[in-house]
Amino acid sequence: MSAFVRLLRVELLRLVRRRAVLVLLVGAVAVPVVMGVAVTLNTRPPSAAAVADAERQVEQELQSSWYAESRAQCTENPSEFGIDSTDAGEIERQCTQQLEPTIDSYLWHQELSLASESTEGTGVALVVILALLMMVLGTTFTGHDWASGSVSNQLLFEPRRVRVWGAKAIVVTGSALVLSGVLLSAYWIGLNAVAASRDLPSGGAVLVDCLQMGGRGAGVVAAAALCGFALTMLFRSTVATLGILFGVALVGGVVLAVLGVSGRFDPALNTLAVVADGATYYVDAPCPPEQGIDLEGGYCSEERTLSFAAGAAYTGTAVGASALLSVLWFRRRDVP
Amino acid sequence: MSDLVIETTGLRKEFRTVRGGQRVAVQSLDLAVPAGGGVHGFLGPNGSGKTTTIRMLLGLARPTRGTMRLFGQPVPERLPHVIDRVGAVVESPKFAPNFSGRLNLQLLSDAIGAPRGRVDEALETVQLGGRDRDRYKSYSLGMKQRLAIAATLLKRPDLLILDEPTNGLDPAGIREIRETIRGLGEAGVTVLLSSHILAEVQQVCTSATIIGNGRLLASGRVDDLLGTTTAHRVVVADPERAQAVLRDAGLSVTVVPGDPGPEHPEIRVETEDAARITQVLGGAGLWLSELTPLRPDLETFFLALTDAERLGADR
Numbered sequence A: 001m002s003a004f005v006r007l008l009r010v011e012l013l014r015l016v017r018r019r020a021v022l023v024l025l026v027g028a029v030a031v032p033v034v035m036g037v038a039v040t041l042n043t044r045p046p047s048a049a050a051v052a053d054a055e056r057q058v059e060q061e062l063q064s065s066w067y068a069e070s071r072a073q074c075t076e077n078p079s080e081f082g083i084d085s086t087d088a089g090e091i092e093r094q095c096t097q098q099l100e101p102t103i104d105s106y107l108w109h110q111e112l113s114l115a116s117e118s119t120e121g122t123g124v125a126l127v128v129i130l131a132l133l134m135m136v137l138g139t140t141f142t143g144h145d146w147a148s149g150s151v152s153n154q155l156l157f158e159p160r161r162v163r164v165w166g167a168k169a170i171v172v173t174g175s176a177l178v179l180s181g182v183l184l185s186a187y188w189i190g191l192n193a194v195a196a197s198r199d200l201p202s203g204g205a206v207l208v209d210c211l212q213m214g215g216r217g218a219g220v221v222a223a224a225a226l227c228g229f230a231l232t233m234l235f236r237s238t239v240a241t242l243g244i245l246f247g248v249a250l251v252g253g254v255v256l257a258v259l260g261v262s263g264r265f266d267p268a269l270n271t272l273a274v275v276a277d278g279a280t281y282y283v284d285a286p287c288p289p290e291q292g293i294d295l296e297g298g299y300c301s302e303e304r305t306l307s308f309a310a311g312a313a314y315t316g317t318a319v320g321a322s323a324l325l326s327v328l329w330f331r332r333r334d335v336p
Numbered sequence B: 001m002s003d004l005v006i007e008t009t010g011l012r013k014e015f016r017t018v019r020g021g022q023r024v025a026v027q028s029l030d031l032a033v034p035a036g037g038g039v040h041g042f043l044g045p046n047g048s049g050k051t052t053t054i055r056m057l058l059g060l061a062r063p064t065r066g067t068m069r070l071f072g073q074p075v076p077e078r079l080p081h082v083i084d085r086v087g088a089v090v091e092s093p094k095f096a097p098n099f100s101g102r103l104n105l106q107l108l109s110d111a112i113g114a115p116r117g118r119v120d121e122a123l124e125t126v127q128l129g130g131r132d133r134d135r136y137k138s139y140s141l142g143m144k145q146r147l148a149i150a151a152t153l154l155k156r157p158d159l160l161i162l163d164e165p166t167n168g169l170d171p172a173g174i175r176e177i178r179e180t181i182r183g184l185g186e187a188g189v190t191v192l193l194s195s196h197i198l199a200e201v202q203q204v205c206t207s208a209t210i211i212g213n214g215r216l217l218a219s220g221r222v223d224d225l226l227g228t229t230t231a232h233r234v235v236v237a238d239p240e241r242a243q244a245v246l247r248d249a250g251l252s253v254t255v256v257p258g259d260p261g262p263e264h265p266e267i268r269v270e271t272e273d274a275a276r277i278t279q280v281l282g283g284a285g286l287w288l289s290e291l292t293p294l295r296p297d298l299e300t301f302f303l304a305l306t307d308a309e310r311l312g313a314d315r
Helices: A003-014 A017-043 A048-063 A065-076 A088-099 A114-119 A120-148 A150-155 A159-195 A204-235 A238-259 A267-274 A309-333 B050-057 B081-086 B100-112 B118-124 B141-153 B172-188 B198-204 B222-226 B238-246 B274-283 B298-314
Strands: A278-286 A299-306 B003-014 B022-034 B039-043 B065-070 B071-073 B084-091 B160-165 B190-192 B207-212 B215-221 B231-238 B255-256 B266-269 B288-295
Touching: A003 A017, A003 B022, A003 B050, A003 B100, A003 B222, A017 A120, A048 A065, A048 B222, A065 A088, A065 A267, A088 A238, A088 A278, A088 B071, A114 A159, A114 A204, A114 B118, A120 A150, A120 A159, A120 A267, A159 A204, A159 A309, A204 A238, A204 A267, A204 A309, A238 B160, A267 A278, A267 A299, A267 A309, A299 B100, A309 B100, A309 B190, B003 B050, B003 B071, B022 B050, B022 B190, B039 B050, B039 B172, B039 B198, B039 B238, B050 B160, B065 B081, B071 B081, B081 B084, B084 B141, B100 B118, B100 B141, B118 B141, B141 B172, B160 B172, B172 B190, B172 B198, B207 B222, B207 B298, B215 B222, B215 B298, B222 B298, B231 B274, B238 B255, B238 B266, B238 B274, B274 B288
Parallel strands: B022 B215, B039 B190, B039 B207, B084 B160, B160 B190
Antiparallel strands: A278 A299, B003 B022, B003 B065, B065 B071, B207 B215, B231 B266, B231 B288, B255 B266
């Protein structure tokens, strides 16, 4: 077994034997399970009793004097109900459409849609939570080494610092990538099975889209873990790293806006573009004449799209630069 | 092949201070520790640069200037090629606090590909076998020190660098560590022992280097550093007559109060020749109760050197 493979094994063992890491791993498994259960329960079809109750309420409303009066008013004065037509049949149809109660009016029900879950539902939220957990994992893994001073002890057994950095980075990034890949895939396969059991659109292209989104998400989670690790090797402090990372994540966009920097460079937007295969953002631009707005020097909000490639390039450059700075600094600086 | 296990030439280390100034921790240090086993003391007051020198030798700190060699190989360039022959404890023991002592050693052992049984052997050597599965943070300071020494033994080193290895140990622990170090030295391992406890160093070291303010003050075999015996303490039943007889024989004599009190004076005779003293006193019918060679101890020698260095630095 080569020295580097031995080092990888040691770092993997060091990672999985850390209690804080185990807690984070359990959390990472629990989050998609809880979210999946919540989505399944929130979108479950209404029970027979609920349907019967809704039908009873619809029947009651149809029999009510209020409904009869409203239908009469609509037929007599359709313009008050926004109906322009003069055709009696059309007026009747639109009045029915507007006023006739339906079961859905009494039975609120959200249907499971894999497509909307992946683009605007729990999919992005799950990736963000996993990314935060793995970022903390990368940070605490090496922060613990610095806090205990055991880094210097490790270097007395393997003085090639780039190798030590590399082994730790591979273990942290690889663990985050594999774990999040498995969890996100399991999440989408699980929801797909639920959708299939309810005869909703599932499988095929829908599932492939979700799994691709999971793959992109796993990449973002792994990058977050690497970023947490690299910055902790740079700052040699868990607290400092977490403070900076959460600061960037939470107020980075606000600071950029205050400084007048385009939203194009917002870290959160770029990350979203990677996960969701593109994201929209808004910039101030001169109002186009066709809008009929004539404000001297005035600006309108213009929608723009940030592609996956642009987001990946931005995120990759930021993480890569952090990693490069970290490894160079670790190679050069004295170790306490 | 060099016959020195450690060799530094013109070694210098500067640190930047918070205010942008510069502090020199080690300056122009030429250190030479011979191969072939034995214990070499590395002495100096606090802040004299001992730990910084050790950290530079082990690649934990970069020298500002100068060259270093371990087993004849330039370091830090060739450190990976010789590190398997070097065991070291630098300052306090540093292990993962929530891992057991055994797991800490296992991780280090696996990193160098040592055989499985090596961890058991090392734990047995430092007598930590009964507590090896307890968390490191539950260990006493002495147990932590012993674990650190066990870690150095995982490599079966030819050179052992120990920085204050008996810190925090009780007298029994100090004695155990001292015996371990002496045993390793006798078994052919070269030990560089950095310590404040000069009596301890004198007991186990065959050679020593003394530094002060980052500079080399003295280096060599301990016997050579302390010099030869130049006087003897004499205890006899009739000290007044003994003085007269010795003076008549041409020897320089002074009287000092004895250990029990001034009523039992002792005689200090300024000569290296113990046989001459016994011959003169025996010839006069005076029989010796005690005859002790007087030599400067390491502490006296060390304090004289470091005081002179401090005075020089103050001027």
